[in-house]
Amino acid sequence: xxxxxxxxxxxxxxxxxxxxxxxxxxxxxxxxxxxxxxxxxxxxxxxxxxxxxxxxxxxxxxxxxxxxxxxxxxxxxxxxxxxxxxxxxxxxxxxxxxxxxxxxxxxxxxxxxxxxxxxxxxxxxxxxxxxxxxxxxxxxxxxxxxxxxxxxxxxxxxxxxxxxxxxxxxxxxxxxxxxxxxxxxxxxxxxxxxxxxxxxxxxxxxxxxxxxxxxxxxxxxxxxxxxxxxxxxxxxxxxxxxxxxxxxxxxxxxxxxxxxxxxxxxxxxxxxxxxxxxxxxxxxxxxxxxxxxxxxxxxxxxxxxxxxxxxxxxxxxxxxxxxxxxxxxxxxxxxxxxxxxxxxxxxxxxxxxxxxxxxxxxxxxxxxxxxxxxxxxxxxxxxxxxxxxxxxxxxxxxxxxxxxxxxxxxxxxxxxxxxxxxxxxxxxxxxxxxxxxxxxxxxxxxxxxxxxxxxxxxxxxxxxxxxxxxxxxxxxxxxxxxxxxxxxxxxxx
Numbered sequence: 001x002x003x004x005x006x007x008x009x010x011x012x013x014x015x016x017x018x019x020x021x022x023x024x025x026x027x028x029x030x031x032x033x034x035x036x037x038x039x040x041x042x043x044x045x046x047x048x049x050x051x052x053x054x055x056x057x058x059x060x061x062x063x064x065x066x067x068x069x070x071x072x073x074x075x076x077x078x079x080x081x082x083x084x085x086x087x088x089x090x091x092x093x094x095x096x097x098x099x100x101x102x103x104x105x106x107x108x109x110x111x112x113x114x115x116x117x118x119x120x121x122x123x124x125x126x127x128x129x130x131x132x133x134x135x136x137x138x139x140x141x142x143x144x145x146x147x148x149x150x151x152x153x154x155x156x157x158x159x160x161x162x163x164x165x166x167x168x169x170x171x172x173x174x175x176x177x178x179x180x181x182x183x184x185x186x187x188x189x190x191x192x193x194x195x196x197x198x199x200x201x202x203x204x205x206x207x208x209x210x211x212x213x214x215x216x217x218x219x220x221x222x223x224x225x226x227x228x229x230x231x232x233x234x235x236x237x238x239x240x241x242x243x244x245x246x247x248x249x250x251x252x253x254x255x256x257x258x259x260x261x262x263x264x265x266x267x268x269x270x271x272x273x274x275x276x277x278x279x280x281x282x283x284x285x286x287x288x289x290x291x292x293x294x295x296x297x298x299x300x301x302x303x304x305x306x307x308x309x310x311x312x313x314x315x316x317x318x319x320x321x322x323x324x325x326x327x328x329x330x331x332x333x334x335x336x337x338x339x340x341x342x343x344x345x346x347x348x349x350x351x352x353x354x355x356x357x358x359x360x361x362x363x364x365x366x367x368x369x370x371x372x373x374x375x376x377x378x379x380x381x382x383x384x385x386x387x388x389x390x391x392x393x394x395x396x397x398x399x400x401x402x403x404x405x406x407x408x409x410x411x412x413x414x415x416x417x418x419x420x421x422x423x424x425x426x427x428x429x430x431x432x433x434x435x436x437x438x439x440x441x442x443x444x445x446x447x448x449x450x451x452x453x454x455x456x457x458x459x460x461x462x463x464x465x466x467x468x469x470x471x472x473x474x475x476x477x478x479x480x481x482x483x484x485x486x487x488x489x490x491x492x493x
Contacts, residue, residue: 034265035265036217039172039200039213040210040212044203044208050295052295055164058297059167060479061302062139063476064476067460068459069119070100070136071118072122072460073099073237076118078121079099079237082237087106095144096108098111098114099492100463109144109248109249112198112248115139117240120239122365122383123308123366124308124459125305127305128174129181131180135302136194137240138194138197139163142205152484156484157481159485162202165200167296168295169200176282177278177280182414183413183414184228186228186277187227190239190243191225191226195220195247196224196274198245199220200217203251206251208251212255214264216250219253219258220246221273221274222260223247267281267283302446306439306441308365309364309366312347312353314439315347315439316368317372319372319422320376321434324378324379328379330430337399340424343403343425344403344424346422354368354405355370361387368405368420369403370400372403373400377393421435421436422435456472456473460472472492
């Protein structure tokens with residue numbers, strides 16, 4: 001939407017001996033008529049009443065799941081490393097609480113960081129399409145910022161509004177690119193759109209004006225991006241921690257008056273903005289929340305994982321579990337590698353999750369082969385499947401040595417249309433097949449409330465007493481009715 005034309009007359013340099021003057025017309029959008037400005041206005045103008053009952057219901061499920069995942073994540077080695085680093089390298093600043101650590105507090109930005117690390121430390125957090133992990137980048141920042149407000153805490157409805165703004169902005173930005181719909185190859189999406197979502201959520205909670213909200217996004221863009229090479233390592237959870245921390249940082253800097261590009265979300269020829277992260281970038285302005293805006297969460301539910309591994313693993317695990325059932329029916333009630341001659345996986349082509357012999361829990365969480373063999377052997381994949389002892393089981397190693405992988409042309413690397421197929425050839429010649437097109441927990445087949453609460457109880461119960469676990473379920477369920485969110489903040493340690 002170009003509303004003004006600025007004409008600049010400048011001499012053209014000599015070209016092949018020719019001297020002349022020319023008029024160069026530069027198109028510059030009015031500052032208030034840009035994609036970036038439309039996003040700033042939306043963040044500043046949206047109100048709790050713009051959230052439908054369905055969006056509130058779905059977002060509260062996301063908050064509950066993310067808290068549970070963060071709490072069990074606080075038991076991991078990578079969380080402990082991140083927490084020790086923050087405690088030892090920075091001056092004490094006892095403001096914001098830390099998942100699973102009673103009495104431990106950090107500065108708001110560092111609390112957002114370590115809680116973000118906890119959330120993704122087991123790859124157990126929610127997933128959306130186009131693919132990203134939306135809650136882990138936003139919730140720790142909103143919690144830390146709420147802790148930071150000394151006198152009056154945000155109401156539950158304002159807290160949920162900020163959270164939903166962070167989710168919505170991520171979803172809208174992901175839809176600027178067709179490339180983003182596929183399993184990523186270059187940038188880990190939460191490190192890109194997650195940082196922007198965190199900034200948007202915090203800008204909303206701070207009640208920044210539309211110009212400051214735009215600047216918060218632009219500042220966040222300079223703090224975004226992490227390469228996919230660090231997937232399946234201890235550094236991958238840092239992507240979520242940094243997205244949460246740096247988005248909060250961007251909003252706080254914008255609140256102090258720091259400015260950045262007013263065109264960061266716009267496609268400006270010859271100047272890279274947010275389009276630096278995506279090759280096929282076509283931005284669209286965001287309509288006002290008062291003009292019938294429909295939140296993306298209204299149209300598409302969230303994917304919740306039943307076990308802690310890369311999302312793609314859930315297809316092969318479900319397919320392999322169905323073969324496990326067939327094998328148990330044929331034999332003595334258990335599965336033995338001695339029954340199996342060959343295992344064929346038909347999965348999308350994606351290099352970083354094709355790991356024949358994973359050597360760590362993080363590699364195992366990103367291995368088609370390991371997750372298929374675990375489900376084939378045990379009938380399921382669980383938190384315990386990724387312990388050091390489970391990774392070294394002789395039966396698992398024997399099955400891994402018999403796995404082959406094919407990449408059918410009709411199986412794209414896209415979480416919305418891929419499938420997982422497992423074909424097992426037995427020693428006596430029988431061939432057993434299992435296939436999964438939509439696993440339980442996918443946004444097309446989301447977990448029931450009962451299943452989601454069961455997951456939460458298992459995760460949160462690893463850290464909290466049972467009465468605290470049940471208290472959190474009640475608080476989150478009624479979050480939109482709370483006068484302030486103190487009850488939520490007080491129960492997280």
